Amino acid sequence: MFDASSKKRLLAVLVACFAVQTVLVYGDEPTGRLDEAAVRGRRIFHRGSCQVCHQLYGQGGFLGPDLTNAASRVDDTRLASLLTSGSGQMPAFHLSDAEIADVRAFLRAIDRTDLGRGQLRLGAPGDADTPFERLGEAARELGVPPTASVGLDAMAGRVCGVCHVPFRTSTVNAPDLTSVVERLAEAELRSVLTTGRPEKGMPPPAPAFRAEEMDGVVAWLQWLNVNRAELLARTEAGRGRPRIDWSRLSWWEYR
Ligand code: HEC
Ligand code: HEC
Structure with missing residues (x-):
């Protein structure tokens, strides 16, 4: 069906596709990383087991609302009140002002579509999992x-x-x-x-x-x-x- 030279050309095209694909898949600039405050906020999120009741991008528990876009919805006063005294079925966490600021930084980062790479993972949310x-x-x-x-x-x-x-x-x-x-x-x-x-x-x-x-x-x-x-x-x-x-x-x- 193909002669030798068109086979070679086909192979060259396939190799080129592979190279382009590799660059596209692995070439994600690692600029969209969480800043330090957001990383601390993420740690508080793990420690507080927030995800047992809340979802991020649809993953997590369903007792509380999805928090993916909470940063645009919840103002600072309400966030501070939620994270200290709780509300309804949300327990009181008594977080400090600095911790609240870190959680806010994390929620803002989650709310940004341009930031970071979501990574679905199974298992303990410790700091070092891979x-x-x-x-x-x-x-x-x-x-x-x-x-x-x-x-x-x-x-x-x-x-x-x-x-x-x-x-x-x-x-x-x-x-x-x-x-x-x-x-x-x-x-x-x-x-x-x-x-x-x-x-x-x-x-x-x-x-x-x-x-x-x-x-x-x-x-x-x-x-x-x-x-x-x-x-x-x-x-x-x-x-x-x-x-x-x-x-x-x-x-x-x-x-
Ligand atoms: C898609 C999977 C993949 C990724 C991503 C990857 N590697 Fe590799 N790497 C391999 C494979 C497979 C080999 C073995 C190639 C071979 O057989 O010669 C290899 C070989 C190597 C070697 C030579 C090892 C040896 O003993 O000869 C080095 C060094 C290396 N990789 C470093 C890195 C570094 C640094 C990164 C991140 C920038 C990276 N690799 C990302 C798959 C990967
Ligand atoms: C036991 C379940 C539970 C846990 C654990 C929990 N929450 Fe909540 N959360 C809720 C519920 C229920 C609400 C809704 C409360 C209300 O509207 O009165 C809520 C509301 C919120 C809201 C407001 C969302 C909105 O759209 O109005 C934020 C932000 C929030 N929680 C953050 C957190 C954070 C951060 C943690 C972890 C430190 C956490 N929650 C842990 C149950 C929980």
């Missing part, structure tokens, strides 16, 4: 040096953790990056971190790492390797932390 986040938490506890920490943040701001799982090869065959410096020379590593290996399922990092981020990622991967055993022990320990049951709800998260 293996990559748990690794980052353990690294900070261990005192990750500043340069390596730039690399940690640079990776956390991209989608690396979706495919790469620490300490093992993931289900999509992405290798363990805590041992990558044993396999690749630094020049080779920098090359993968620049162009990816699209033909093998490793997309080029998007957005591309800036020079200081690239140095940071290399330092981070080297530091990870040196501290691998200790980090493994700490994240294993972290896995055994008691988890709360009610939270086996679906959660919408905004990063």
